[in-house]
Amino acid sequence: MIQLLKNKSVITLIGLLMLGVLIGSLHGRSRDAGRPFVVMNLLDSALYPVQAAGHAVRSSAATALRIGRPRKSILKENAELRKRVRELEMENASLKEGAEESIQLRDTLRLSQNLPINTVAAEVISREESTWFDTLVINKGRRSGIKAGSAVVNHLGLIGQVEEAGTHTSKVVALTDPLSAVGGMVRRSRACGLLRGQGADNILLTYLPKDADVKRNDIIVTSGMGQVIPKGFVVGRVLRVVRDSTTGTTSAVVRPSVKFEQAEYVLIVAGQGGSLQ
Amino acid sequence: MKRYLWPVLSMILVLGVQGNYPSSLTIMGAKPDLVLVVLIAYSVVQDPVFGASMGFIAGLLQGAAVGMGVGSFLATRTITGFLAGLVPTRVFSENPIVPTLSAVWLTLVCEILFILGNPRPSFWAAFHTIIGECIYNAIFTVILYYILRSSDTRRKMRLVNARL
Numbered sequence: 001m002i003q004l005l006k007n008k009s010v011i012t013l014i015g016l017l018m019l020g021v022l023i024g025s026l027h028g029r030s031r032d033a034g035r036p037f038v039v040m041n042l043l044d045s046a047l048y049p050v051q052a053a054g055h056a057v058r059s060s061a062a063t064a065l066r067i068g069r070p071r072k073s074i075l076k077e078n079a080e081l082r083k084r085v086r087e088l089e090m091e092n093a094s095l096k097e098g099a100e101e102s103i104q105l106r107d108t109l110r111l112s113q114n115l116p117i118n119t120v121a122a123e124v125i126s127r128e129e130s131t132w133f134d135t136l137v138i139n140k141g142r143r144s145g146i147k148a149g150s151a152v153v154n155h156l157g158l159i160g161q162v163e164e165a166g167t168h169t170s171k172v173v174a175l176t177d178p179l180s181a182v183g184g185m186v187r188r189s190r191a192c193g194l195l196r197g198q199g200a201d202n203i204l205l206t207y208l209p210k211d212a213d214v215k216r217n218d219i220i221v222t223s224g225m226g227q228v229i230p231k232g233f234v235v236g237r238v239l240r241v242v243r244d245s246t247t248g249t250t251s252a253v254v255r256p257s258v259k260f261e262q263a264e265y266v267l268i269v270a271g272q273g274g275s276l277q
Numbered sequence: 278m279k280r281y282l283w284p285v286l287s288m289i290l291v292l293g294v295q296g297n298y299p300s301s302l303t304i305m306g307a308k309p310d311l312v313l314v315v316l317i318a319y320s321v322v323q324d325p326v327f328g329a330s331m332g333f334i335a336g337l338l339q340g341a342a343v344g345m346g347v348g349s350f351l352a353t354r355t356i357t358g359f360l361a362g363l364v365p366t367r368v369f370s371e372n373p374i375v376p377t378l379s380a381v382w383l384t385l386v387c388e389i390l391f392i393l394g395n396p397r398p399s400f401w402a403a404f405h406t407i408i409g410e411c412i413y414n415a416i417f418t419v420i421l422y423y424i425l426r427s428s429d430t431r432r433k434m435r436l437v438n439a440r441l
Contacts, residue, residue: 008326009324009325009326009329009359009362012325012326012329012330013325013329013355013356013359016329016330016332016333016351016355017351017352017355017356019333019351020333020336020348020351020352020355021348021351021352023337023347023348023351024340024347024348024349024351024352025348027340027347027348028347028348039337039341040340040341040344040347043337043338043341044341046289047289047292047293047338047341047342050289050290050292050293051292051293051296051297051342053293054292054293054294054296054297055296055297057293057297058297125296126293126296126297126342127296127297130310130339130342130343130346130350131306131307131308131310131388131406131410132346132391132392132395132397133343133345133346135343135344135345137296137342163344163345164344164345171343171344171345173345178397178398179345198398198399199397199398199399199402199403200306200399200402
C-alpha cells in the first residue's frame with residue numbers, strides 16, 4: 001500500500017481526482033447560488049469561438065451538400081446547359097435556405113411580439129456536447145440579460161430552461177433531460193403536476209391527483225408553479241395515461257411539441273414568473 | 278509541456294465538432310464521444326501521468342461545454358486517461374486489436390462510472406447508449422490512432438534522415 005502511494009502516477013491520479021472533486025463542488029455551489037464560476041466562465045469564453053466556428057462550418061457544409069451536387073455528363077455540348085442548371089440550382093437552394101430561415105425568424109419574431117413578457121432572441125450554436133445531458137448552447141449570455149432559470153421557448157412551445165448563463169453564451173437544459181423538472185398542467189381540466197424529463201423523447205407528467213381528468217391528446221401547458229417559468233407555455237400532447245392502482249397515482253407520458261434537436265432560433269424569457277393568459 | 282499541446286488543441290477542436298453533429302449520426306441514442314476518443318488515442322501511446330492529466334483537461338473542457346456534472350466529467354475522464362496510460366506498459370500497442378479493445382473497455386468503464394454518479398431513469402436505455410458509444414468510439418479511436426502513428430513514424434524518419 002505504502003509502495004503504491006509512493007508511485008508517481010498514483011499520486012498524480014489522487015491529486016487530480018481531489019482537485020476535480022474540489023472544482024466540481026465549487027461549481028455546484030456557485031451554480032446553486034446563481035453566480036458564475038470563474039474557471040468555467042474562462043473556459044466557456046475560450047470555447048465560444050470554437051463552438052461558433054463549428055456551427056458555421058456545419059451550416060456551410062449543409063448548404064454545400066444541398067447545392068454542390070456533382071453531375072457527370074457524357075456530352076460536351078451539354079456543358080453550357082449543365083453549368084446553367086447548376087447556377088439555377090445554387091440560386092434556388094440558397095433561396096430555399098433563406099426562405100426556411102426567414103420562416104423560422106418570422107415565427108420567432110411573431111412570438112416575441114405577441115408575448116406579454118420581455119424576451120431576448122438567440123441562436124443555437126451548439127448542442128448535446130455529452131451523451132448523458134440534453135443541453136444546447138445559445139449565443140446570448142449575461143451581457144444580454146440572460147439569467148439562470150429563465151424559460152427558453154420558440155413558436156412551438158417551451159424548449160427548456162437556462163441552466164447556466166456565461167458572459168457571451170448560455171447553457172440550456174431541455175425539458176426531456178432527466179434533471180429537468182417544471183410545473184405542468186392539463187390545459188382542458190387544469191389538473192396540475194410536475195413535468196420530468198425521461199432522457200428520451202418523452203416527458204412524464206407526474207404527481208397528478210389519483211382521479212385526475214387527463215386523456216390522450218390533451219395539451220399540456222406550464223402551470224407557473226414555482227414562479228420561475230411563466231404560466232401557459234405549450235409543452236406538448238399526452239401520448240398515454242398511466243394509472244397505478246397499487247400506489248394510487250396517475251401520470252401521463254407527454255410528447256414535447258418542440259423537437260429539441262431542431263430548434264435553431266429561440267427566445268429567452270427575460271423576467272421570471274408571470275402568465276401568458 | 279510540449280507533448281500536451283496537440284492533444285489539448287485536438288480536444289478543443291473536437292468539442293466544436295461534437296456540438297454540431299448532424300442528428301442523423303445518432304443511432305439508438307448513441308453517438309461518438311470525440312473528446313473521449315482523443316483522450317484514449319493519445320493516452321494509450323503514453324504513460325499514466327500523461328493520461329490522468331489529459332483526462333483531467335478533457336473533463337474540464339467537457340464540463341465547461343455542457344455546464345452540468347463538472348465533477349463527474351473530471352473524475353471519470355481522469356480515471357479513464359490514467360487507465361488508458363496503463364495500456365502500453367502492459368500490452369504491445371502496435372497491434373490494431375489493442376486500441377480497438379482499449380477504446381471499448383475504457384468507454385465502458387468511463388460511462389458506467391459516469392452513470393453511477395448521474396443515475397438514469399432507464400437502465401436499459403443507458404446500457405444501449407453505452408454499447409453504441411463503445412462501438413462508435415472504437416472505430417474513431419482506431420482511425421485516430423493510425424493517423425497519430427503514421428505522423429509519428431514520418432517524424433522519426435525525418436529525424437533519422439537529418440542525422441544521416
